[in-house]
Amino acid sequence: MKRVFTAIPYLWLLGLFLVPFLIVLKISLSDAAIAIPPYMPTLDLSEGWAGLTSFLSELDMENFVFLTEDDLYWKAYLSSLKIAVLSTLLTLAVGLPIAYGMARAPEDWRPTLMMLVILPFWTSFLIRVYAWMGILSNEGLLNQLLISIGLISDPLVILNTNTAVYIGIVYTYLPFMILPIYASLERMDPSLLEAAEDLGCSRLTAFWIVTLPLARPGVIAGCFLVFIPAMGEFVIPSLLGGSSTLMIGKVLWEEFFSNRDWPVAGAVAIILLLILIVPIVLFQRQQAKAEAGH
Amino acid sequence: MSAEFAPWDEPDAVPLIKVENVTKRFGSFTAIDHIDIDIFPREFFALLGPSGCGKTTLMRMLAGFETPSEGRITIGGDDMAGVAPNKRPVNMMFQSYALFPHLSLWDNIAFGLKREGMEKDKIAARVEEMLKLVQLGKFAKRKPHQISGGQRQRVALARSLAKAPKLLLLDEPLGALDKKLRQETQFELMDIQERTGTTFVIVTHDQEEAMTVASRVAVMDHGKLIQVDTPQKIYEEPNSVYVADFIGDVNLVEGRATAVGEAAEFVWGEGQPSLVGMPGGGVQADRAATFAIRPEKIAISRDEPEARNRVHGKIIDIGYLGNLSTYHVQLPTGAMLTCEVGNRSRVARRDFTWEDEVWLSWTETAGMVLPS
Numbered sequence A: 001m002k003r004v005f006t007a008i009p010y011l012w013l014l015g016l017f018l019v020p021f022l023i024v025l026k027i028s029l030s031d032a033a034i035a036i037p038p039y040m041p042t043l044d045l046s047e048g049w050a051g052l053t054s055f056l057s058e059l060d061m062e063n064f065v066f067l068t069e070d071d072l073y074w075k076a077y078l079s080s081l082k083i084a085v086l087s088t089l090l091t092l093a094v095g096l097p098i099a100y101g102m103a104r105a106p107e108d109w110r111p112t113l114m115m116l117v118i119l120p121f122w123t124s125f126l127i128r129v130y131a132w133m134g135i136l137s138n139e140g141l142l143n144q145l146l147i148s149i150g151l152i153s154d155p156l157v158i159l160n161t162n163t164a165v166y167i168g169i170v171y172t173y174l175p176f177m178i179l180p181i182y183a184s185l186e187r188m189d190p191s192l193l194e195a196a197e198d199l200g201c202s203r204l205t206a207f208w209i210v211t212l213p214l215a216r217p218g219v220i221a222g223c224f225l226v227f228i229p230a231m232g233e234f235v236i237p238s239l240l241g242g243s244s245t246l247m248i249g250k251v252l253w254e255e256f257f258s259n260r261d262w263p264v265a266g267a268v269a270i271i272l273l274l275i276l277i278v279p280i281v282l283f284q285r286q287q288a289k290a291e292a293g294h
Numbered sequence B: 001m002s003a004e005f006a007p008w009d010e011p012d013a014v015p016l017i018k019v020e021n022v023t024k025r026f027g028s029f030t031a032i033d034h035i036d037i038d039i040f041p042r043e044f045f046a047l048l049g050p051s052g053c054g055k056t057t058l059m060r061m062l063a064g065f066e067t068p069s070e071g072r073i074t075i076g077g078d079d080m081a082g083v084a085p086n087k088r089p090v091n092m093m094f095q096s097y098a099l100f101p102h103l104s105l106w107d108n109i110a111f112g113l114k115r116e117g118m119e120k121d122k123i124a125a126r127v128e129e130m131l132k133l134v135q136l137g138k139f140a141k142r143k144p145h146q147i148s149g150g151q152r153q154r155v156a157l158a159r160s161l162a163k164a165p166k167l168l169l170l171d172e173p174l175g176a177l178d179k180k181l182r183q184e185t186q187f188e189l190m191d192i193q194e195r196t197g198t199t200f201v202i203v204t205h206d207q208e209e210a211m212t213v214a215s216r217v218a219v220m221d222h223g224k225l226i227q228v229d230t231p232q233k234i235y236e237e238p239n240s241v242y243v244a245d246f247i248g249d250v251n252l253v254e255g256r257a258t259a260v261g262e263a264a265e266f267v268w269g270e271g272q273p274s275l276v277g278m279p280g281g282g283v284q285a286d287r288a289a290t291f292a293i294r295p296e297k298i299a300i301s302r303d304e305p306e307a308r309n310r311v312h313g314k315i316i317d318i319g320y321l322g323n324l325s326t327y328h329v330q331l332p333t334g335a336m337l338t339c340e341v342g343n344r345s346r347v348a349r350r351d352f353t354w355e356d357e358v359w360l361s362w363t364e365t366a367g368m369v370l371p372s
């Protein structure tokens, strides 16, 4: 019985991650074709062994080579990486103080504060992004406000720029940053800060050398939770970003739906996955090493 | 501790800590109730009292983590109102240890020294010295979660000692240690105290520990100071039934004080002879009083003794504790008295056994007559 339960996560990974991954991998190694599905070869099991070998022989890396030949792709990856890294840092800068404030709030307020952080999820993500379009556009709420209080005379152009994309990503993923940091801060024994003060730290130094290191696991988890989806983000750049906003999620969407080039789209997805997995694996290695070192 | 160390008796001695009429309230709850204490340099001052009586709260006010609701605390002559914990010449060992989980034992102990801006090799030397003191040299590289509870306690102790502060506050520093290590550490503490001249304020649940290490003991109850005195005085001349009962074992007999002078006379139980003891705690004649007598001060005999205080009764129970035996004797009034007799010879020949009729006696200065 116990075996069945321990097998569940593996079955889950196998069924919902590995199998789809293999399918995408196979598509990325195929050639585009005007057919249903729009690629070839397809595996024909009725021909037996010969069918399998001819199927395998027709797979190649052509699409991956193609990705390196066109500037568009590596520029899109690079620009996505830049936007994801920068917006992760921005989210951290906004989320850390909020999480800290929540963890320091009186105990009976905390569930309410937590509720408030999660509350936006109760409205559809799309509606919230459209709401930001309403806020950020030239005639939007933000510009109206700024003009009416006389801070600016001409509306700021925010919508359809990268700035709007950053705002959208920070806004959308903020709870994913706050919650893990809050969890690690809340677990912290407050007498540690008193001990630090007792030993000669000011409050500020105590924050840097005691609180922050103890919040590190939460900060790292939060950064991954923001960085990974931000890297492949598609909705936010297409709705809030402009024509100059280049993100790999958008490219992927266009390959898939506009060009109907599933194999190239597959290759784009596989490379994206590699870009995401490599740092995670490296990071975990280093973590394990650091642990073993003690 | 030299015999003549008694600054509290010298009129012109200057206290290191002055706690003046301090009260601490948490909402409507009074944790510390109008306390006055003077603690002198080089003292080993023990706070003793039941759980929740306010010992930690008092320490936290000295360290600067709580501000008094009323009253004033001065350390070394400086008013501590508004002085942050990191600006006080005080280090505290926390009851929960409060070791930094992300730092090794070595870095935990070095923490305060690094903040001081001490030179690297001096820090290293000091940390090694502290590690040796608490016998944890082998574990220097471990993190706090990789050592036992008692070891953690020793790290916390080492960390608070490392900066060699003027005043060291120890909140139950030895609670998690086994008896042997605890005694060793007690002597180590006294030794450190003597060598460095640090003033110690120590909280403990363990009265034996307070008696062993302290120059003076303060007994607290419900946020009030009941008695502040040398261990010997606390034991021999308690000022209240509460203190007598809290420190060590004691027989308590209810009755009335009849005459109070140099000695106090005490009547009780119908047909029982009166008793004589030392008056204490402002006991007054013709008021309800309690006679307090320690078990080891009572002698037991088969024949009627000469002593002024003597009662007759029957042995109900005998306890053998290795180095001594206790006899529980029931008096005709139904009252039970316990007496303790040292077992000097190993011979199992017992002078007395169950149901024996015996006399219990003690001298006129052995017991105390205290207000009920």
Ligand SMILES: Nc1ncnc2c1ncn2[C@@H]1O[C@H](COP(=O)(O)OP(=O)(O)OP(=O)(O)O)[C@@H](O)[C@H]1O
Binding pocket: B026, B029, B031, B049, B050, B051, B052, B053, B054, B055, B056, B057, B058, B095
């Ligand atoms: N921050 C606080 N808020 C409200 N009440 C408190 C607070 N700190 C302490 N108290 C109360 O004050 C009283 C004294 O607490 P304190 O911690 O000083 O006891 P203690 O003598 O150290 O007990 P123990 O021996 O169990 O450690 C307790 O009744 C406690 O509940």
Ligand SMILES: [Mg+2]
Binding pocket: B055, B056, B057, B095, B171
């Ligand atoms: Mg306490």
